[in-house]
Amino acid sequence: MAEDTEKKELKQIEIPSLSDDDLREFILAMCDNRVFSSAHMNEHESIHIGMVFLPIALGALAEYDPESLKRIGVIYEYYDQALPRCVNGMPIFPSMRMLNRPDWLRANASIKREQERRKELIICQPLTNTD
Numbered sequence: 001m002a003e004d005t006e007k008k009e010l011k012q013i014e015i016p017s018l019s020d021d022d023l024r025e026f027i028l029a030m031c032d033n034r035v036f037s038s039a040h041m042n043e044h045e046s047i048h049i050g051m052v053f054l055p056i057a058l059g060a061l062a063e064y065d066p067e068s069l070k071r072i073g074v075i076y077e078y079y080d081q082a083l084p085r086c087v088n089g090m091p092i093f094p095s096m097r098m099l100n101r102p103d104w105l106r107a108n109a110s111i112k113r114e115q116e117r118r119k120e121l122i123i124c125q126p127l128t129n130t131d
Contacts, residue, residue, distance in 0.1 A: 011065065013061070013068045036079055076097050
């Protein structure tokens with residue numbers, strides 16, 4: 001009985017940093033709209049995060065200390081992993097990936113920079129053949 005009343009010690013979440021190549025791939029995937037993330041959700045929609053990322057609804061983060069969950073920068077998954085259903089216009093994923101906060105801060109700044117660079121793309125005229 002004493003074991004039942006003892007408070008269960010919660011784990012600390014550890015999210016390893018991505019390599020620069022993997023982070024670059026994530027950034028390009030975000031810019032190419034191949035990824036859906038928790039950053040795509042507004043405050044009202046974020047209450048449905050467990051319906052979008054099913055592992056959360058099934059308790060994937062329940063055993064972690066809520067304070068350590070602040071280390072999560074963003075939760076995401078590639079669209080090709082989505083189930084053939086949606087909730088409130090958002091995809092539903094049976095899996096999820098996470099970026100730690102420092103990686104997300106780097107990625108978010110790089111995503112904004114890449115989106116601006118793409119807006120400035122200059123459409124060139126074809127080279128003329130001099131033959």
